Amino acid sequence: MMRAARLHEYTHDMSDGLSIDDVDAPQVASGDDVIVEVEGAGWCQTDNHIIEGMWEQYVPQDLPMTLGHENAGTVIETGDDVDIVSAGDQVICHPVQTCGTCRPCRQGETMYCENDAFNGLTTDGGFADQLLTGDRSVIPLPEGVDPADIAPHADAGITAYHAAKKAVNGLNPGDTAVVIGIGGLGHIGLQCLDAMCAADLVAVDIKQSARDLADDLGAHYTIDPESEDVASEVEAISDGVGAAQVLDFVGADETTALAPDICAAGGDHHIIGYGGHIHEPAQALVNGEFAYQGNIVGQYTELQELVALVDRGAVDLHTTQYDLGDVNTVAQMLEDREIDGRAVITP
Numbered sequence: 001m002m003r004a005a006r007l008h009e010y011t012h013d014m015s016d017g018l019s020i021d022d023v024d025a026p027q028v029a030s031g032d033d034v035i036v037e038v039e040g041a042g043w044c045q046t047d048n049h050i051i052e053g054m055w056e057q058y059v060p061q062d063l064p065m066t067l068g069h070e071n072a073g074t075v076i077e078t079g080d081d082v083d084i085v086s087a088g089d090q091v092i093c094h095p096v097q098t099c100g101t102c103r104p105c106r107q108g109e110t111m112y113c114e115n116d117a118f119n120g121l122t123t124d125g126g127f128a129d130q131l132l133t134g135d136r137s138v139i140p141l142p143e144g145v146d147p148a149d150i151a152p153h154a155d156a157g158i159t160a161y162h163a164a165k166k167a168v169n170g171l172n173p174g175d176t177a178v179v180i181g182i183g184g185l186g187h188i189g190l191q192c193l194d195a196m197c198a199a200d201l202v203a204v205d206i207k208q209s210a211r212d213l214a215d216d217l218g219a220h221y222t223i224d225p226e227s228e229d230v231a232s233e234v235e236a237i238s239d240g241v242g243a244a245q246v247l248d249f250v251g252a253d254e255t256t257a258l259a260p261d262i263c264a265a266g267g268d269h270h271i272i273g274y275g276g277h278i279h280e281p282a283q284a285l286v287n288g289e290f291a292y293q294g295n296i297v298g299q300y301t302e303l304q305e306l307v308a309l310v311d312r313g314a315v316d317l318h319t320t321q322y323d324l325g326d327v328n329t330v331a332q333m334l335e336d337r338e339i340d341g342r343a344v345i346t347p
Helices: 045-052 147-154 156-168 186-196 208-216 230-237 282-288 300-312 324-335
Strands: 002-007 018-023 033-043 070-078 090-093 130-134 138-140 176-180 200-204 221-223 243-248 263-271 291-294 319-322 342-345
Touching (some): 018 324, 045 324, 147 156, 156 186, 186 243, 200 208, 200 230, 263 282
Parallel strands (some): 176 200, 176 243, 243 263, 319 342
Antiparallel strands (some): 090 138
C-alpha cells in the first residue's frame, strides 16, 4: 500500500479538493514499465483546473484519480525490456506516456500521440509515494541535480521552453519580447528567452515580488499593468514597433485583449496560461497580421534540452516544498496568488 492524493469529485473548493488515501502501490505489468519513487511533484495551476472539472470535456477522466503531472524521483523497479534506466537511477518524467508507433510519435510529436496516457490528467499521477510510467517517458538526471528541485520542469518547464523555443524563431537582436505573468511558468519562460535570444525582454505582472524576480532573472524592463498602460509602455520601449513576440502565461480576457495593441506587424501572441477567452475583431488580426498561437506541454526531446539548460545553470527554478498532506493548502494558496515560483509536493 501507499499514500496518494486523490480527486473523487469535481469542486471549486480548493481547500478540500483532494483526499489522502491508502491505495495499492503500482506493479510492473509490461516490459516497458518503470516504477518511480516520487521525490518531488510540482503543483500546477492545471491541477486546480482539473479539480474544477475544466478538463473533463476534453479528455476522459475516471474518478477517483491521483493528480500530479510534474514528477521526478528514483527508479525502484523496471520491466524486462527497459534498458534506458535501472533501479537506483534518478529521473525526471515526461507527463505523457506514448505508444511510439502512431504517425505523430514517428514524427516526434509527443503531445499528439494517438494512444497517450497523461499522468495526473487521464491516469494516476505523482502526488503519491510511487508513480507508474514507461521507458519512453523517463530522462536520467545529471549527477548532482535534486529530483525535488527539478520536478516542475516536467510540465511547467517544458511548456514554457516549448513556447520560448517557438518565439525565438521570430526574434532578432534588438526586437522586443513581452512576457506576461512571471509566475510558476513565466519565470521559466523569461529565463529561456534570455538564454536563447538577444531581444529586449519586457516582464508584465501585477505583483511587485514577481517584477522583482523578473529583474533578477534578466528582464530589461518591467511593467505594472495596474498603474501603467501596457500598450503605451511597449510602444515606447520598442520605438513604436511593438512586440515581435508575446508570451502570455496568464491567458485571461484582459491579457489576450492586449494583442492588437502590443503585437508588432506579423508578430505572435503565444497563449500558454488559460482560463480566459479571445474576443478580438477579426479585422484586428487582418490589420496587424499578428497571430494567436496556442501552446501545450513540450516534447520529450524538449525536456532533454531543458535539462541541459538546467545543468548548464542557464535556467533556475524558484520552488517551495510542501508535504503530501498539504496539497489542499497549496491549491488554495495558488488560487489566492500567494505562491511565487513553483510549489513542489514531496511525498
